[in-house]
Amino acid sequence: METQRRVVQPVSSRNWQIAKIALQTASLAFCIIVIGLSAGTMWGGDYGVGILTVPVTAATAAWTIAELVTLLVRTRRGGAPGRGIHPGAHVGVQLIIFLAMIYVLFYACMLWRSVQxxxxxxxxxxxxxKNPDWVIENYSDVDRHSGFFYTRSFYCPESHRDLVNSKLFQSAAQALIAFCAMLWAIHFTLFVRACVETQRRNRNRPAAVVYPQPVWPAQYGPNYPPTNYPPRAGPGQTPMKSSYYN
Structure with a gap:
């Protein structure tokens, strides 16, 4: 007997395929916005958050483009979306993306707190x-151990003051937090869905299809000499054999 296995690929519903394409398209658009905000207003200076956000969002956009291209190439007949990248690969990559987005979002929130x-x-x-680039607090206190007066100071040159007072910079920082939060939500959803699809794929075991081999007439023994019947061309009933009795 020869056994051949046929694996039936689990196919997501059409509604989920459309929803996944919409989420990934939104993710790509948000990545472009975050890269623009980071490179335009927060790349250098005291708030160089763009050095962190640009690589993460660029890698996210590259993976999203790869998934959209795969869906486009594997489009089925009638315009229905095809299968994307293997869900097991999505589990690993989406996990890394949404964990990286947590770090980026935390860093962006700390940036806004520092701006405030x-x-x-x-x-x-x-x-x-004595030094116009520094500002000092309006009150002083006495150190109980040394008995000296001290004041709190903060480095704030005029260029830094103009930057934090700029409404454009404040709006960019708030928008960066909002878009990073939406990116995290999108890729967390895609991660959960990839886990579900992987579980379904592993649960559906391949079906075993058994094809019997053709049975040919066995070789005649010494007590069964060959007959004059011509050999048959294929499987079927074994022809009757004559025998000699003593």
Missing amino acids: NSIVRCNEWERDP
């Missing part, structure tokens, strides 16, 4: 008369 602190200190604290 800089706005308060640069606008409300007094300029140090």
Whole structure:
């Protein structure tokens, strides 16, 4: 007997295929926006968050483009979307992406907190008369151990003050947080869906199809001499054999 295995690929529903294409298209658009915001307003200087966000979002956009191209190449007849990249690969890549997005989102939130602190200190604290690039707090306290007065200071040159007071910069920081949060939500959803598809794929075991081999007449023994019947061309009933009795 010869056994041949035929694996039936699990196919997602048409509604989910359309939803996945919509999510990945939105992810690609958000990645482009984040790259533009990071490279345009937050690449260098004191708030160089673009050095972190640009590589992560660029890698995310590259994976999304690869998935969309795969779906386009494997389009079925009638315009229905085809199968994308293997769901097992999606599990690993989407896990890395949404974990990286958590780090980027945390860093962007810390950036906004730092901007808010800089706005308060640069606008409300007094300029140090000895060094105009520094600002000092309006009150002083006594150190109990040494008995000296001390003041809190913060480095805030005029260029930094103009930057944090810029409405464009503040809006860019808030938009960066919003788009990073949406990217995290999209890729977390895609990660969960990839886990579901992988589980379904592993649960559907391949079906074994058994094809019997053709049975040919066995060789005649010494007590069964060959007859004058011509050999048959294929499987079928074994022809009757004559025998000699003593």
